[in-house]
Amino acid sequence: MVHKNLPLESMGWGAAVFVIVGVMAGLPTGVSAQANPYTMVQDVQTGEVLFGRQCSVCHGVGAGGGEMGPDLTTGEFEHSSTDAGLFNTISEGVPGTAMTGINRTRTDQSVWQIVAYLRSVSGGERVAVAGDASAGERLYRGGGCTGCHVIDGAGGRHGPNLSTIGDRRSPDRLLSDLVDPDERVQPRWWRMRVTHRNGTRVEGLRMNEGTYSLRILDMDDELWSFLKKDLLVSERIETSSMPAYGDTLTDGELEDLVAYLYGLTRADQ
Amino acid sequence: MMKRYVLFTLLIFAIPASAAQQRSGDSPTQTLSPAPSFEPVTHERLLNSDAEPENWLMYSGNYFSQRYSGLGQIDNENVGQLEMQWAFQLRALDRAETTPLVVDGVMYVTEAPSNVIALDARTGSQYWRYNHEMPEDLTFCCGRNNRGVAVLGDRVFMSTLDAHLVALDAKTGSLIWDVEVADEATGYSATAAPLIVGDKILTGIAGGEFGIRGFIDAYDQETGDLAWRLYTIPGPDHPDNMTWAGNSWRTGGSASWMTGAYDPELNLVYWGTGNPGPDWNGDVRMGDNLYSDAVLAINPDTGEMVWYFQFTPHDVHDWDSTQIPILADTEFDGRQRKLMLWPNRNAFFYVLDRETGEFLLGEPYARQTWAEGIDADGRPIRIPDTFPTVEGTTVSPSIGGGSNWWSPSYSPRTDLLYVMAYDGETTYFIRDDEYVAGERFTGGGGSTPLPQDNYVSAVRAISPQTGERVWEYQVKARSTAGVLSTAGDLVFSGTIDGFFFALDAETGEELWHINVGSRVHAAPMSYMVDGKQYIGIAAGNVFYTFALGD
Numbered sequence: 001m002v003h004k005n006l007p008l009e010s011m012g013w014g015a016a017v018f019v020i021v022g023v024m025a026g027l028p029t030g031v032s033a034q035a036n037p038y039t040m041v042q043d044v045q046t047g048e049v050l051f052g053r054q055c056s057v058c059h060g061v062g063a064g065g066g067e068m069g070p071d072l073t074t075g076e077f078e079h080s081s082t083d084a085g086l087f088n089t090i091s092e093g094v095p096g097t098a099m100t101g102i103n104r105t106r107t108d109q110s111v112w113q114i115v116a117y118l119r120s121v122s123g124g125e126r127v128a129v130a131g132d133a134s135a136g137e138r139l140y141r142g143g144g145c146t147g148c149h150v151i152d153g154a155g156g157r158h159g160p161n162l163s164t165i166g167d168r169r170s171p172d173r174l175l176s177d178l179v180d181p182d183e184r185v186q187p188r189w190w191r192m193r194v195t196h197r198n199g200t201r202v203e204g205l206r207m208n209e210g211t212y213s214l215r216i217l218d219m220d221d222e223l224w225s226f227l228k229k230d231l232l233v234s235e236r237i238e239t240s241s242m243p244a245y246g247d248t249l250t251d252g253e254l255e256d257l258v259a260y261l262y263g264l265t266r267a268d269q
Numbered sequence: 270m271m272k273r274y275v276l277f278t279l280l281i282f283a284i285p286a287s288a289a290q291q292r293s294g295d296s297p298t299q300t301l302s303p304a305p306s307f308e309p310v311t312h313e314r315l316l317n318s319d320a321e322p323e324n325w326l327m328y329s330g331n332y333f334s335q336r337y338s339g340l341g342q343i344d345n346e347n348v349g350q351l352e353m354q355w356a357f358q359l360r361a362l363d364r365a366e367t368t369p370l371v372v373d374g375v376m377y378v379t380e381a382p383s384n385v386i387a388l389d390a391r392t393g394s395q396y397w398r399y400n401h402e403m404p405e406d407l408t409f410c411c412g413r414n415n416r417g418v419a420v421l422g423d424r425v426f427m428s429t430l431d432a433h434l435v436a437l438d439a440k441t442g443s444l445i446w447d448v449e450v451a452d453e454a455t456g457y458s459a460t461a462a463p464l465i466v467g468d469k470i471l472t473g474i475a476g477g478e479f480g481i482r483g484f485i486d487a488y489d490q491e492t493g494d495l496a497w498r499l500y501t502i503p504g505p506d507h508p509d510n511m512t513w514a515g516n517s518w519r520t521g522g523s524a525s526w527m528t529g530a531y532d533p534e535l536n537l538v539y540w541g542t543g544n545p546g547p548d549w550n551g552d553v554r555m556g557d558n559l560y561s562d563a564v565l566a567i568n569p570d571t572g573e574m575v576w577y578f579q580f581t582p583h584d585v586h587d588w589d590s591t592q593i594p595i596l597a598d599t600e601f602d603g604r605q606r607k608l609m610l611w612p613n614r615n616a617f618f619y620v621l622d623r624e625t626g627e628f629l630l631g632e633p634y635a636r637q638t639w640a641e642g643i644d645a646d647g648r649p650i651r652i653p654d655t656f657p658t659v660e661g662t663t664v665s666p667s668i669g670g671g672s673n674w675w676s677p678s679y680s681p682r683t684d685l686l687y688v689m690a691y692d693g694e695t696t697y698f699i700r701d702d703e704y705v706a707g708e709r710f711t712g713g714g715g716s717t718p719l720p721q722d723n724y725v726s727a728v729r730a731i732s733p734q735t736g737e738r739v740w741e742y743q744v745k746a747r748s749t750a751g752v753l754s755t756a757g758d759l760v761f762s763g764t765i766d767g768f769f770f771a772l773d774a775e776t777g778e779e780l781w782h783i784n785v786g787s788r789v790h791a792a793p794m795s796y797m798v799d800g801k802q803y804i805g806i807a808a809g810n811v812f813y814t815f816a817l818g819d
Contacts, residue, residue: 060716095362098412
């Protein structure tokens with residue numbers, strides 16, 4: 001639940017931050033260093049229809065993830081990070097997985113439209129925010145955030161890397177993450193509390209858990225690997241280790257923090 | 270990727286001294302051993318496959334599809350001493366779903382998209398390879414897969430991803446004939462192993478997400494001529510066609526994308542059928558949609574359907590009934606009966622009388638929230654408001670089901686059914702869809718509301734008499750591995766995080782496991798050469814064998 005709202009002014013597509021490099025039709029399959037030429041609202045809408053027909057069987061309706069394909073709304077893609085990389089993945093598929101290239105009847109334009117749709121469900125259209133990003137950065141650095149989060153290579157490893165978080169989260173979503181961090185915790189950020197049969201107790205980040213073993217990064221950044229059969233107690237904590245900032249920060253401070261985080265983009269790097 | 274396969278098309282890497290030639294030169298003075306002899310696999314041998322447990326002669330091991338090995342050299346006392354014997358690296362990167370056959374020391378393993386490799390089953394070294402030529406831009410549902418071949422006489426038969434059926438020379442890999450089963454351009458494909466009955470090669474068809482009209486075909490093994498076709502959706506001249514609103518039967522799916530079973534005594538073939546199409550929008554195909562999500566009992570001589578049983582009438586969740594039909598002769602209600610055991614994708618475990626199709630039992634074996642139970646006639650009693658909606662309706666089981674295509678197993682020694690089950694859920698959506706030939710025609714979809722780690726996968730042992738769970742063994746969700754049981758009272762299966770394991774068939778206790786490095790997305794099998802029992806499993810795109818240490 002979002003408890004606070006920021007006043008946001010949509011800038012619309014006329015002032016979109018994305019620079020349209022140029023519209024090219026009939027691009028050869030397999031592109032590199034190419035920005036998406038199809039990013040209009042109509043392209044996103046067409047991309048949504050195409051996604052529904054071609055991709056949702058595995059990746060879920062709304063790209064939220066299904067049994068055979070991962071959630072594509074997090075803004076983090078396993079096989080590519082650029083638009084051109086997404087284009088290639090959608091065109092050619094991913095070897096070693098069930099992900100195959102898109103149906104032969106589709107054109108390059110269609111693939112770009114799906115890329116535009118995926119971008120829209122992960123970060124969305126760029127909007128203007130009201131807060132002061134510099135003040136937000138001071139809050140971030142002074143508030144202990146760096147203990148768990150990495151920005152541009154510096155910081156802790158107990159929370160998501162925020163270096164390009166502005167590409168993947170809308171300001172509304174960033175705010176809700178700050179005030180209600182328990183609402184959507186990916187398994188990657190769950191914690192474990194275990195007791196080994198020799199009496200050792202460890203609590204920390206659940207780095208990875210399999211059928212027979214699990215690995216933990218404890219609060220001192222020590223790495224542990226346990227066989228499950230050696231554990232007397234194994235408790236999984238699916239809530240966030242981040243405090244909720246709705247009561248400790250003012251509305252203005254939250255706006256500033258959101259402004260800072262929203263400004264962290266690939267373009268910014 | 271596909272370009273590469275085409276380049277290699279029909280390159281046969283047969284060693285000049287083929288198995289046949291080596292055998293002809295067999296003499297006591299030779300210092301080198303010839304390749305293991307290969308006697309033609311007659312229909313008689315297939316009928317009596319249980320008498321030669323050293324061979325794995327068909328996809329599910331025997332005509333009863335029990336995926337049970339009569340070999341007991343590896344047992345629940347010594348299984349901890351299993352060691353890897355050899356690994357065969359498949360060339361295709363796609364995850365393997367193959368179950369190889371073994372005939373007298375020669376293994377036939379398949380790889381994606383539709384290739385066959387003949388190996389020395391003792392060493393994993395190659396005799397020959399056949400790469401099937403096909404278009405680069407195929408349309409298919411769920412990955413470039415092939416699950417295995419069938420053998421008869423001195424021929425190997427494979428259904429291919431471009432919806433062809435091919436016959437190969439078992440000794441050389443040479444192509445003997447290649448027939449088109451259906452037009453791949455309209456969404457047809459084939460991934461399952463064929464079934465041999467008499468002199469006929471039976472094959473199912475895939476394409477249930479593309480608005481196809483499903484069927485089961487039989488071809489003459491000698492010529493490749495079509496002997497009969499049984500449509501899994503009856504035409505307008507049949508009264509059951511009325512179970513489809515308007516012309517919806519024409520694009521109604523009901524594919525037959527796995528392999529059937531056969532009862533020689535009753536002379537009936539059993540084959541499961543898939544979801545009606547479009548998958549999630551049932552509004553455009555009102556009615557029970559026969560014979561989707563059913564098992565058909567077929568006379569293999571004529572292709573005539575003798576009876577059918579529909580598990581999920583008017584399915585709107587994509588719960589195909591293409592599971593492997595397991596046939597078992599065991600006690601039910603105090604007397605010996607000819608049964609069919611079916612852990613369905615809809616999360617209910619069914620027991621049918623396979624002579625008549627009579628419904629005997631239906632109990633949930635995995636989490637389900639869609640039916641109050643199964644009534645006396647075998648029809649589900651649906652819970653209201655479980656159909657897909659525009660906003661989404663969350664229901665168990667998930668789209669992938671309580672189980673799916675991955676083989677279950679039945680051990681006549683323990684009289685238990687073993688299945689890799691999944692307690693998941695999906696939020697199901699309905700959408701408008703328009704049929705365009707060769708394109709997906711699904712009418713909605715689903716998404717998984719919680720991370721996969723919130724759900725449970727487990728091997729479950731189920732009593733055929735009661736449907737009760739005797740034991741379960743939990744693994745990381747969501748496992749898509751099949752199950753093998755053996756005369757050593759062992760159950761083998763695998764995990765999504767790359768483990769292969771052995772359990773005690775009576776208790777479910779874990780006795781052995783090994784990290785095979787990649788997801789197990791296939792079913793295990795077993796065979797014996799030179800007195801040594803092997804357990805075989807594909808993981809990732811490698812085929813591994815294990816045996817007791819020397």
